[in-house]
Amino acid sequence: MLKHILVLLICSVLIGCKQHAGLHGITDPIVSPAPLQQKFQDIPPLDGEKITIAVYSFTDKTGQRKPNDNFSSLSSAVTQGAESWVIQALQEVGDGTWFQVVERVGLDNLVKERQLIRSTREQYEGDEAQVLKPLLFAGLLIEGAVVGYDSNVVSGGTGARYFGLGATTQYRVDTVTIAMRIVSVSTGEVLLSVTTQKDIASHASGVDVFKFLDLGTKALEIESGVAINEPVNYAVRAAVEQSILQLVEQGVQRDLWKYKKDIVEPEIPETNLQQNERVNNEENNNSSLVVHDGNNR
Numbered sequence: 001m002l003k004h005i006l007v008l009l010i011c012s013v014l015i016g017c018k019q020h021a022g023l024h025g026i027t028d029p030i031v032s033p034a035p036l037q038q039k040f041q042d043i044p045p046l047d048g049e050k051i052t053i054a055v056y057s058f059t060d061k062t063g064q065r066k067p068n069d070n071f072s073s074l075s076s077a078v079t080q081g082a083e084s085w086v087i088q089a090l091q092e093v094g095d096g097t098w099f100q101v102v103e104r105v106g107l108d109n110l111v112k113e114r115q116l117i118r119s120t121r122e123q124y125e126g127d128e129a130q131v132l133k134p135l136l137f138a139g140l141l142i143e144g145a146v147v148g149y150d151s152n153v154v155s156g157g158t159g160a161r162y163f164g165l166g167a168t169t170q171y172r173v174d175t176v177t178i179a180m181r182i183v184s185v186s187t188g189e190v191l192l193s194v195t196t197q198k199d200i201a202s203h204a205s206g207v208d209v210f211k212f213l214d215l216g217t218k219a220l221e222i223e224s225g226v227a228i229n230e231p232v233n234y235a236v237r238a239a240v241e242q243s244i245l246q247l248v249e250q251g252v253q254r255d256l257w258k259y260k261k262d263i264v265e266p267e268i269p270e271t272n273l274q275q276n277e278r279v280n281n282e283e284n285n286n287s288s289l290v291v292h293d294g295n296n297r
Contacts, residue, residue: 034088034092035237036238041094043093043098043248043259044094044260045094045097045098045259046094046259047257047259047260050098050099051099051100052099052102052136052140053101053139053140053182054102054142055083055105055141058082058144058240059080059145061147062148078146078232082146082236084105085237086142090142090244093244093248100136102136110135117132118132137185139186140183140184141185142180142181143180144180144181144243145178145179146176146177146178147179147195148175152173152174153199155171155173156170156171157170157171164209165207165209166210167205168206168207168208168225171203171204172203173199174199174200175199176200176239177195178198178236178240178243179195180193180195180240180244182247191254192247192250192256194250196240197239198235198239202228202229204227205227206223206225206226207223209222209223
């Protein structure tokens with residue numbers, strides 16, 4: 001009977017580990033929403049036309065590699081393409097009513113494609129070839145980088161064991177730092193700048209059983225655990241979006257732009273004729289009330 005109970009216990013532990021590991025099936029791809037999407041939608045519309053802004057490369061200046069206790073890794077600790085999240089965040093500010101983002105990351109490909117269109121039109125249409133519209137130029141630039149990645153800033157854990165039954169828990173916190181600024185194209189002046197930090201939390205817990213059976217001739221050992229690590233990409237994206245929100249708020253405080261207020265129709269003053277008609281109507285209403293009260297008496 002004891003053997004059957006042990007077999008069932010071992011099977012249940014293995015099934016639980018399989019479910020935690022996500023081996024129950026292949027999942028479908030999903031569209032990842034912005035971590036601060038609701039905050040972007042809550043921003044009031046811009047008072048005026050959209051601001052044309054350009055984003056060049058948003059580089060990784062940390063030089064950090066993925067931490068690994070067993071061997072050295074050549075993979076970078078943070079993403080090398082954070083400019084994609086910067087562009088998406090700008091397009092979502094105020095539900096798309098604030099910024100007009102122009103392409104600069106893939107500018108070489110854009111120029112090559114325009115040259116191909118121009119040469120093809122000239123070849124088939126000659127002098128009557130339709131001219132392409134000029135590219136939009138930006139009045140503002142967003143520049144920045146991932147400037148810091150500090151691993152194992154805080155770590156610790158607890159554990160307990162009693163008569164062969166044990167439980168442990170461990171945690172660890174890393175930190176990523178984002179620096180971002182807005183630069184005026186006409187003057188080169190740095191108009192706004194912000195630095196944002198985001199913690200990356202990791203947590204692991206486990207239980208184990210160690211027991212001697214049959215007068216010490218046999219040993220039973222069972223271990224089970226799960227680790228939850230916050231994705232580094234999610235932390236970098238959240239820091240980028242928080243930086244965009246801070247830049248928008250700083251721009252409002254420094255009068256670089258302002259929120260659009262509700263339009264209130266101005267009150268039109270009465271003319272003399274309208275004023276006389278209103279007074280006569282009030283007097284007629286008052287007289288009718290007096291006559292009505294007299295009849296009631």
